[in-house]
Structure formats: structure tokens, C-alpha cells
Amino acid sequence: MSSPAPMPSEPGGDPASVELLAAALRRDAADLEVYAQVLTGTLADALPPGSVAIERKRGMADRLAGREGKVARLDVSLGEQRLVLDLSRGRPSGEICKEVRGVVLSRRPVALDEWVRELAEAVTARAASDARARAALERLLLGG
Numbered sequence: 001m002s003s004p005a006p007m008p009s010e011p012g013g014d015p016a017s018v019e020l021l022a023a024a025l026r027r028d029a030a031d032l033e034v035y036a037q038v039l040t041g042t043l044a045d046a047l048p049p050g051s052v053a054i055e056r057k058r059g060m061a062d063r064l065a066g067r068e069g070k071v072a073r074l075d076v077s078l079g080e081q082r083l084v085l086d087l088s089r090g091r092p093s094g095e096i097c098k099e100v101r102g103v104v105l106s107r108r109p110v111a112l113d114e115w116v117r118e119l120a121e122a123v124t125a126r127a128a129s130d131a132r133a134r135a136a137l138e139r140l141l142l143g144g
Contacts, residue, residue: 052076
């Protein structure tokens with residue numbers, strides 16, 4: 001059994017830890033539905049309440065079965081950075097925004113890999129100072 005990956009001790013973090021987290025976040029990207037579930041669960045555990053907004057698309061079958069529906073959009077707000085992942089079109093599209101006091105100053109469309117890398121950097125920096133975030137990331141990295 002391997003030992004957990006070391007978490008960074010300062011914001012910005014150890015580049016190896018960021019890469020390890022980015023790889024863990026990409027792990028299920030081939031199946032978008034599974035990927036969205038992993039991301040939403042992990043982020044909800046790792047980030048403060050209100051940082052993650054999830055928009056779901058519910059079809060009639062979902063409503064009848066009492067299911068939440070599929071994740072259509074994921075919006076992660078971390079300080080002045082906002083990371084948006086749109087999964088509604090069958091192909092993920094990412095966007096990185098700079099936001100100050102609720103006003104979006106810039107938007108930059110990015111590929112999934114770059115979106116995941118930015119997310120990994122932001123979450124790793126958060127985990128450096130937050131024990132709850134660190135524990136959630138360790139669970140993700142260990143696959144549990």
C-alpha cells in the first residue's frame with residue numbers, strides 16, 4: 001500500500017502535488033457522467049460551502065425515478081477566480097473567469113486539460129491551509 005502524496009505547504013504548492021491532483025481529477029474524464037459525479041463530490045468536500053454551484057439537467061425519467069439528473073454545468077468560485085465547466089453539449093468546455101465583487105472582468109475559454117490544471121492548482125493552494133480540503137484531496141488521490 002502506498003503512502004499518501006505529500007500536500008504542499010505553501011500556496012501555489014509543490015508542482016508534483018499539483019500534477020498528481022490534476023491526474024486524479026482527469027482519471028474518469030472518458031465517461032463525462034462519472035467524471036462530473038467525481039468532480040462534484042470531491043469539490044463539495046474540499047471547498048468551503050457556496051464555492052461550488054452545480055446545474056443539473058433532469059429528464060422525465062430522472063423526475064419519475066427521483067434522481068437528481070446529470071450535471072450540465074459546474075461553477076467553482078475561488079476568490080477572484082471562477083472556473084466554469086459546461087458539460088451540457090456532450091463535450092466539455094471550460095472557461096476561466098476573473099471576477100471581482102460579482103463582476104466578471106475577463107473570460108477565457110480553455111480546453112478540459114487546462115481547466116483541470118487550473119482547478120488542481122487552486123484546490124491544492126486551498127488545501128495548504130485547510131485541513132478539511134487536505135483530507136478530501138487525500139481521499140481523491142488514494143482513490144477512496
